[in-house]
Amino acid sequence: MVKILDSKHNFLGIEKQYSSFETSRVVIVPAPYEHNPSYGTGSKKGPDALLQASHHVELFDEETKREVYKELGIATVHPLNFAKKADEDALQLVYDAVYDLLQTHKYTVVLGGEHTISSAVIAAHAKHFPRLSVLHFGAHSDLRMEHQGSKFSHASTMARVCEFIDPHNLVQVGIRAQSREEAEYIRDRGIQVYYAHEIHRGAYTKVLKYWDDYVVEHLTDNIFIDFDLGVFDPCLMPAIGTPEPNGLLWEQILQCLRKVTRKKNIVGCSLVELSPIKGLHYPDVAAAKLISKILNYSL
Numbered sequence: 001m002v003k004i005l006d007s008k009h010n011f012l013g014i015e016k017q018y019s020s021f022e023t024s025r026v027v028i029v030p031a032p033y034e035h036n037p038s039y040g041t042g043s044k045k046g047p048d049a050l051l052q053a054s055h056h057v058e059l060f061d062e063e064t065k066r067e068v069y070k071e072l073g074i075a076t077v078h079p080l081n082f083a084k085k086a087d088e089d090a091l092q093l094v095y096d097a098v099y100d101l102l103q104t105h106k107y108t109v110v111l112g113g114e115h116t117i118s119s120a121v122i123a124a125h126a127k128h129f130p131r132l133s134v135l136h137f138g139a140h141s142d143l144r145m146e147h148q149g150s151k152f153s154h155a156s157t158m159a160r161v162c163e164f165i166d167p168h169n170l171v172q173v174g175i176r177a178q179s180r181e182e183a184e185y186i187r188d189r190g191i192q193v194y195y196a197h198e199i200h201r202g203a204y205t206k207v208l209k210y211w212d213d214y215v216v217e218h219l220t221d222n223i224f225i226d227f228d229l230g231v232f233d234p235c236l237m238p239a240i241g242t243p244e245p246n247g248l249l250w251e252q253i254l255q256c257l258r259k260v261t262r263k264k265n266i267v268g269c270s271l272v273e274l275s276p277i278k279g280l281h282y283p284d285v286a287a288a289k290l291i292s293k294i295l296n297y298s299l
Ligand SMILES: [Mn+2]
Pocket: 115, 138, 139, 140, 142, 154, 155, 228, 230
């Protein structure tokens, strides 16, 4: 039997009737993994902070006028227990947990933790859904073959993903920091990248066509959304291990999510790299609200 969190601890604080595992279409999986941070630390506390903050997010969505938890049910399982597991072993734990959920047709939302875990979440989805595209929101390309001596660094996540996904089916949004090696990899492998500076200066804007219209065009029908919170500007998301200036703002991201979810089938998502700052609740609430928005738009 799958162990779930009760309404005092689960996502959005949902009562038992709408949060049992058996009857819920959506399953939230806290994955407090942190092993190879390269700068700031604390992402292992991210899932817990997000769940606590989610109790201050409205159950009713003002935009879609929906209460998704009542329509579909949202269960939150116990956090994955990494104990001393790291690298391949940690990724295997994540992969197995997510793959089991997909076998029972759950829409799975994984909360990190370090971005490293996303490659396992995406691998499980790619095995289950044919011709999967990955829509990666982030500040960093994360395409380094290895970083600080590890293939399993958060800075290598997308390089690992490109080992089992056609790089043409990877779309990156909000990028504003990369190495020369990564820029060359992007060029050589044909990865679609929408850089923050290009989005800000309206580089893709034609008459009634915006950068996010191009994002939609480049994706196949089944999409996994991998959300590194570093994509946001640090003014609204300072609770990040590796901050970069000139990020995207809330409405820019939501506008892109609305367009993508209207035209495509979102099969799952991950949200990673929340590193809570003691006494500053806003980033945790924003992260929780983002999950709520993704569910409202995509289901
Ligand atoms: Mn990242």
